[in-house]
Amino acid sequence: MFLRYDRPMIKAVLKTVGALLVLGVLAVGGVYLYYFVILPPNIPATDLDVEITPARVTRGEYLANAVFGCMYCHSERDWELFGAPPKPGTLGKGGEVFDQRVGISGVLISPNITPTGIGDWTDGEVYRAVVNGLHPDGYAYFPIMPFDVYLHLETEDVYSIIAYLRTLDPLPGEYRGRRLTPLMEFIANSRVLPADPWDVDHSDPVSRGEYITIIAGCRFCHTPANERMQPYENMRFGGGLGMIANGRKVYSANISADPETGIGSWSVDDFVARFRAYENVVIPVSEIGYQTQHAWTEYAKLTDTDLADIYAYIMAQPPVRNEVNLLGN
Ligand code: HEC
Numbered sequence: 001m002f003l004r005y006d007r008p009m010i011k012a013v014l015k016t017v018g019a020l021l022v023l024g025v026l027a028v029g030g031v032y033l034y035y036f037v038i039l040p041p042n043i044p045a046t047d048l049d050v051e052i053t054p055a056r057v058t059r060g061e062y063l064a065n066a067v068f069g070c071m072y073c074h075s076e077r078d079w080e081l082f083g084a085p086p087k088p089g090t091l092g093k094g095g096e097v098f099d100q101r102v103g104i105s106g107v108l109i110s111p112n113i114t115p116t117g118i119g120d121w122t123d124g125e126v127y128r129a130v131v132n133g134l135h136p137d138g139y140a141y142f143p144i145m146p147f148d149v150y151l152h153l154e155t156e157d158v159y160s161i162i163a164y165l166r167t168l169d170p171l172p173g174e175y176r177g178r179r180l181t182p183l184m185e186f187i188a189n190s191r192v193l194p195a196d197p198w199d200v201d202h203s204d205p206v207s208r209g210e211y212i213t214i215i216a217g218c219r220f221c222h223t224p225a226n227e228r229m230q231p232y233e234n235m236r237f238g239g240g241l242g243m244i245a246n247g248r249k250v251y252s253a254n255i256s257a258d259p260e261t262g263i264g265s266w267s268v269d270d271f272v273a274r275f276r277a278y279e280n281v282v283i284p285v286s287e288i289g290y291q292t293q294h295a296w297t298e299y300a301k302l303t304d305t306d307l308a309d310i311y312a313y314i315m316a317q318p319p320v321r322n323e324v325n326l327l328g329n
C-alpha cells in the first residue's frame with residue numbers, strides 16, 4: 001500500500017535530485033571552464049610607443065624605487081639588513097623567490113625586468129604585463145605582482161616607469177620554476193581586468209595621498225584582513241595584518257589617526273622624520289632584533305610632498321583604536 005502510493009512521489013523526488021545534481025555539475029564545470037579555459041580575458045597589447053624623455057626616466061626611477069616597490073621585488077634583496085634593501089648591482093635582475101617561506105603554496109620568482117629580460121617586448125606588452133597582469137604568451141601573473149592595484153596607475157606614471165625600465169643596465173638572470181596550484185591559477189585568472197586609472201585630483205593633498213597609499217600598498221598592508229585577505233575597510237590603517245619576514249611573523253603597525261594606538265599624536269614633521277631616519281642608513285637585522293616587510297630604506301627616498309600627502313590622507317580617515325604588538329603576543 002504505502003509503496004504503491006508513494007512510488008511516484010519517490011520517483012519525482014529522485015528526478016528532482018538528479019536534475020539538481022546535473023545542474024550542479026554543469027555549474028561547477030562552467031565555473032571551472034570559465035576560469036581555466038576561457039579566462040584570462042584576452043586584453044590585446046596596445047600599439048604603444050613610449051618616448052623616453054629625461055623627465056619620464058627621472059619620474060619612473062623615483063616611482064619604481066621609492067614609491068611603488070617595483071625594484072625591491074625585482075632585485076636580489078639583502079634580508080640581513082633591516083627593511084631588506086636591494087643588493088647593489090642587482091636592480092631589476094629579479095630572482096626573489098616567493099614560496100611557502102612567505103606563506104605562498106606555489107613558487108613564484110620575480111622575473112628579470114632589465115633589457116635582458118624584457119628588452120624585446122613592445123611597450124604595449126610591458127604596459128599590459130604591469131597593468132593587466134598578462135604575459136605576452138597570454139597567461140596571467142599571480143597577483144603577488146600587484147597588477148590588480150597597478151591597473152589604477154595613472155597612464156603617464158606607467159609610461160614613466162616603462163621609460164625608466166628601458167634605461168636599466170642589462171643584467172644576466174633567467175628564472176624557471178614558477179609553479180601555481182589550481183587555486184592560485186584561479187585567483188590569477190580572475191584578477192585580469194582592463195586598465196582603470198585612478199581619478200586623482202592633483203590640487204588636493206588628500207586625493208594625491210590616497211593614490212599613493214593604494215598603489216604603494218600602504219593601505220593594504222596596514223589594514224587588518226580576513227583569511228581570504230579581504231581588508232576590513234572600517235579598520236583602515238588600523239594595522240595588525242600578519243606577514244612573514246625572515247621566517248618570522250611580523251604585524252603591521254597601526255598608522256591610523258588614533259592618538260593612543262596609532263599615529264594621531266604625530267605631526268606631519270614627525271611623520272616625515274620617521275621615514276628620513278633610514279635615508280642612506282643600513283642597519284643589520286641583528287641590531288633591531290626582527291625583520292620587517294616595510295621597505296624602510298626605499299620609502300626613505302619619498303619626497304617631503306609625497307609623505308605629507310600620505311599623512312594628509314591617513315589623517316582624513318577615521319581613527320582606529322587597535323593595540324598592535326608588532327611581533328604578536
Ligand atoms: C611584491 C612583489 C612585486 C612588486 C612590488 C612588483 N612586482 Fe613585478 N612581478 C613580481 C612577480 C613575482 C612576477 C612574476 C609573477 C608570475 O610569474 O606569476 C612579476 C612580473 C612582472 C613583469 C613580467 C615579467 C616577465 O618576464 O614575465 C613585469 C614587466 C613586472 N613584474 C614589472 C613590475 C613593475 C614595473 C612594478 C612596479 C610598478 C612591479 N613589477 C612590482 C613581483 C613584484
Ligand code: HEC
Pocket residue numbers: 213216217218219221222250251252253254255263274292293294295299310326
Ligand atoms: C608589505 C607590507 C607593508 C607595506 C607595503 C607598507 N608597510 Fe608600513 N609597516 C609594515 C610593518 C610590518 C610595520 C611594522 C614593523 C616595522 O616597523 O617595520 C610597518 C611600520 C610602519 C610605520 C611605523 C609605525 C610606528 O608606529 O612606528 C609607518 C609610519 C608605516 N609603516 C607607514 C607606511 C606607509 C606610509 C606605507 C606606504 C608608503 C607603508 N607603511 C607600506 C608593513 C608595510
